Amino acid sequence: MEHSEHEVGHVGKPLTRRSEQRGASRARPCTASPRRPSPRRPSQRCTRAALSLACFTCLAWGATALADAEPSADDIAKRMVRSDAFSWEGARTHVRMVLNDDNGQTRERIMDILGRRKNGLFQTVVRFLSPQDIAGTAFLMIERDKESSEQYIYLPGLKRTRRIVGREREGSFMGSDFTYSDMQRVDSRYATNKRLPDEALSGEAAWVVESTLRPDAPSSYGRVMTWVRKSDYVALRTRFYDKQDKLVKTLYSRKVKQIDGRPVVVDARMQSQLSKHSTDMFIDSIERRDDLDDTSFTPAALEHM
Numbered sequence: 001m002e003h004s005e006h007e008v009g010h011v012g013k014p015l016t017r018r019s020e021q022r023g024a025s026r027a028r029p030c031t032a033s034p035r036r037p038s039p040r041r042p043s044q045r046c047t048r049a050a051l052s053l054a055c056f057t058c059l060a061w062g063a064t065a066l067a068d069a070e071p072s073a074d075d076i077a078k079r080m081v082r083s084d085a086f087s088w089e090g091a092r093t094h095v096r097m098v099l100n101d102d103n104g105q106t107r108e109r110i111m112d113i114l115g116r117r118k119n120g121l122f123q124t125v126v127r128f129l130s131p132q133d134i135a136g137t138a139f140l141m142i143e144r145d146k147e148s149s150e151q152y153i154y155l156p157g158l159k160r161t162r163r164i165v166g167r168e169r170e171g172s173f174m175g176s177d178f179t180y181s182d183m184q185r186v187d188s189r190y191a192t193n194k195r196l197p198d199e200a201l202s203g204e205a206a207w208v209v210e211s212t213l214r215p216d217a218p219s220s221y222g223r224v225m226t227w228v229r230k231s232d233y234v235a236l237r238t239r240f241y242d243k244q245d246k247l248v249k250t251l252y253s254r255k256v257k258q259i260d261g262r263p264v265v266v267d268a269r270m271q272s273q274l275s276k277h278s279t280d281m282f283i284d285s286i287e288r289r290d291d292l293d294d295t296s297f298t299p300a301a302l303e304h305m
Helices: 073-079 166-170 299-303
Strands: 003-007 091-100 106-118 121-130 138-144 147-155 160-163 191-201 204-213 221-229 235-242 247-259 262-272 278-288
Touching (some): 138 299, 160 299, 191 221
Antiparallel strands (some): 003 247, 091 106, 091 278, 106 121, 121 138, 147 160, 191 204, 204 221, 235 247
16 A cells, blocks of 8 residues: 655745745644545535535545546536545544644644445544543534434533534534534535636645535535645635635645545644634544444444443
8 A cells, every 4th residue: 555645835835826825834644544445436416615524524535537628616626635534434533633722722632533425425423532521522423415414412421412403513613613514515506616717835736616605505604715736636725704705714734645546634724714723633544444334323322432
């Protein structure tokens, strides 16, 4: 199995010709050991330009190359490789989440993520292992066709599982700069994609795709802009605007690892534009799992480690 790493950006160095945004610092290398996945056609159901976690949220395994013809905005959105860890297909992923506050203090969360695709829809379980005050907390997301995803959280202190609904989904996910709504993909019927003039990020040629969401979209965002590297369709930078078109936060893909010739984003940062707070996500290891059954993805299963 061949592995190689690629640094995408660094703090203090301009990411675009206009120097509008800045990247982030180099992270520690990580290891990954997945078995080669079976080739699959890109999903036609959900746009990659609209946030699915983003968040470290859509399938991180590489996308297939297009023909020589210049791709449309919809083509790019469908093939995008986003920096997400919550929707792996048949895999167990070990992830570190580092919260950086306004005063420069950091807090680390360690989690294991089980994910699979069933009938074209993602099912994901996140279990927090540390620190001690949140260890045992578990999160379940089940995608539903043409409906909002079901989300549940188990709180060990209360010893009960409850469903996350309505405005609760706009709340912070475990104190991070991601929200619960960031964990779900947005159906492509809710978004209109448009190509803007190409740009360069750290010397890398990139397409720029603007996705405008319908007012009734199940998302707090009104517009999403994504810079997609032409060589492998990795989403290098994603900006999220609220429904008043105010920039809320920016997601950076900072390191990409080639695994079996496919790009995997292993280091990403979500930077709040409203404060100095940010959240770093690192994939430390990946284990392909083809033995995940239905019983692992139920609200009742959250209460059992």
